[in-house]
Amino acid sequence: MALAASLFLRQNQSLVMTPQLMQSIQLLQMTHGELTQFIEQEVEKNPLLEIAANDDGGRDERFTAEAEPSPTERGGDGGQADLYETATSGTAGSAPETLDGGLDNVFPDDAGPRAADAPELIGQWKSMPGGGGDGEGYDLDDFVASRKTLRDVLNEQIPFALADPVDRLIAQHLVDQLDEAGYLQGSTAETAAKLGKPAAEIERVLARLQELDPPGVFARSLSECLAIQLRARDRLDPAMAALVGNLELLARRDFATLKKLCGVGEEDLLDMLAEIRKLDPKPGTRYETGASEAVVPDIVVRAAPDGSWHVELNADTLPRVLVNRDYYTAVSSRTSRDSADYGFLNECLQTANWLTRSLDQRARTILKVASEIVRQQDAFLVNGVDHLRPLNLKTIAEAIRMHESTVSRVTSNKYMLTPRGLFELKYFFTVSIGSAEGGDSHSAESVRHRIRSMIAQEAPEAVLSDDDIVDVLRKGGVELARRTVAKYREAMNIPSSVQRRREKRALAKASAT
Incomplete structure (x- = not known):
């Protein structure tokens, strides 16, 4: 070929x-x-x-x-x-055809009327910029004070807390290392090496800065942040210090071990937990961090x-x-x-x-x-x-x-x-979950809502395990595996049945007394 x-x-x-x-x-x-x-x-x-x-x-x-x-x-x-x-x-379709043909506002030579310097005096001073008797020459938003940032609040307090210019320089360097939550990101050893000062002097300035408002600022960990706030309230006793130092046990709801470490009874432990819940784990977030849009x-x-x-x-x-x-x-x-x-x-x-x-x-x-x-x-x-x-x-x-x-x-x-x-x-776009009875499938979001509602209504003596939740959902027509229930529960920050049972029983005993 x-x-x-x-x-x-x-x-x-x-x-x-x-x-x-x-x-x-x-x-x-x-x-x-x-x-x-x-x-x-x-x-x-x-x-x-x-x-x-x-x-x-x-x-x-x-x-x-x-x-x-x-x-x-x-x-x-x-x-x-x-x-x-x-x-x-x-084509443009139904785009508006009624157009403004005037050229009065094209490339204006001036910047328009100025805002009034004192809007409350416009009615008395007609010659003021924006004056005219009707109060239309100014915008009230121009006179609204902007929200202060965390850095602004701290910079206002540092001159009153530290008199030495060298200490103020160290303090300013530490302020620059704060994140949005108010936590100190850098270590004192690195700061001492950069500034050529002893680490003990950096620690001394840091301890003074930790007394500023908001309480808990300049902390290097969550435990230290809570301890600073408790110290400001004069509540950092040995029992509370032991509780704050073992937050991992608190996250696991291991109340038996916490009672031994703190040397307190169950009722006192619940009171301490209630007091910790009132603290702010991120004290810096209450201040403006940037332009927020609704x-x-x-x-x-x-x-x-x-x-x-x-x-x-x-x-x-x-x-x-x-x-x-x-x-x-x-x-x-x-x-x-x-x-x-x-x-x-x-x-x-x-x-x-x-x-x-x-x-x-x-x-x-x-x-x-x-x-x-x-x-x-x-x-x-x-x-x-x-x-x-x-x-x-x-x-x-x-x-x-x-x-x-x-x-x-x-x-x-x-x-x-x-x-x-x-x-x-x-x-509105969610995963489809099959029905146990062969009927219509269910939305993953609606199933998560059911799990959340069941756990919220459970009694202290009848806490539902993941297997129990699977059985209840199957009776309701939802076919779901146990590992999927555990995944949904963890995604909603809901503790396990063992942890919930400890907390609910402790709260029930405290309310009974």
């Missing part, structure tokens, strides 16, 4: 991961804060983009849906490999009068980005089509149109996924966590005719506000 080279011309179609599609996918999994920061950066770079204020206070009917408890007909023309709704659709729900679910669920996107998390086409028309009409400015303006227009399309498609995709989750978990919303159904990404993806990767990106760091509380979307 002779071999010969030949040329063939073939035409085919394929989906290509373009840079804009990759950016759209990144927008889909961004949180509200990340999305806001990204849009602000784009608005700063693009003169055709504007952020419109949501002043109407109403809901956008484009981003609301009704999720009924029973299956409904859903249309769709694509397969499961949607590639994010075929590159986030081809969780803002992306989806809001409300009960409808007809028994279904009304699902809508939170208007506070929907950025309203507008394209100023009037500005584009005015500038392009005065610019030559062959100039670099005209090319820059067209590029800005394409980027602005892409951003509005992507944001619109992002909102619709989140609403579609959230509506299907609500439909699947209707029993949970009505009856509670015991009726949480097992659910995976594939089920949602097949129901809404999207790819699993798209559903995964939607559920990342997105939150849903329901009548039963605020939940992350990934909370």
